[in-house]
Amino acid sequence: xxxxxxxxxxxxxxxxxxxxxxxxxxxxxxxxxxxxxxxxxxxxxxxxxxxxxxxxxxxxxxxxxxxxxxxxxxxxxxxxxxxxxxxxxxxxxxxxxxxxxxxxxxxxxxxxxxxxxxxxxxxxxxxxxxxxxxxxxxxxxxxxxxxxxxxxxxxxxxxx
Numbered sequence: 001x002x003x004x005x006x007x008x009x010x011x012x013x014x015x016x017x018x019x020x021x022x023x024x025x026x027x028x029x030x031x032x033x034x035x036x037x038x039x040x041x042x043x044x045x046x047x048x049x050x051x052x053x054x055x056x057x058x059x060x061x062x063x064x065x066x067x068x069x070x071x072x073x074x075x076x077x078x079x080x081x082x083x084x085x086x087x088x089x090x091x092x093x094x095x096x097x098x099x100x101x102x103x104x105x106x107x108x109x110x111x112x113x114x115x116x117x118x119x120x121x122x123x124x125x126x127x128x129x130x131x132x133x134x135x136x137x138x139x140x141x142x143x144x145x146x147x148x149x150x151x152x153x154x155x156x157x158x159x160x
Contacts (some may be wrong), residue, residue, distance in 0.1 A: 020049060020159055022157045023038055023156050055067040138153075
């Protein structure tokens with residue numbers, strides 16, 4: 001098997017490596033008020049090609065939550081790929097995304113259970129934006145029936 005060398009995109013992902021604290025606000029459903037939570041995240045490299053982001057925090061209402069995000073880059077597809085799982089649900093989120101031209105914003109597209117609770121799948125988008133090397137913002141958006149993207153979650157991550 002041929003040795004794979006990390007690309008510039010892998011190096012971009014490795015800006016995530018480290019220890020982070022987070023403050024988030026999210027709506028738990030359509031027309032629900034925003035609720036706040038705090039957490040932490042440990043991000044490590046896997047072979048210089050992947051990052052594993054292990055988050056801990058609490059759901060609104062105080063329930064503990066654990067999350068695991070994997071992110072990598074496929075040079076053949078020229079796409080960022082990954083997954084997200086959380087202790088609060090059974091759905092495996094699969095990511096496919098790209099960097100913007102400023103190389104500060106990674107947009108990850110996915111599909112998951114509709115927030116309407118109707119058993120259907122809906123389109124979602126997670127956006128990771130580096131404000132500085134020590135501050136990044138994650139926003140989550142859902143695609144409405146009207147074709148408009150609506151933000152339902154924002155988390156500010158600050159390096160410890």
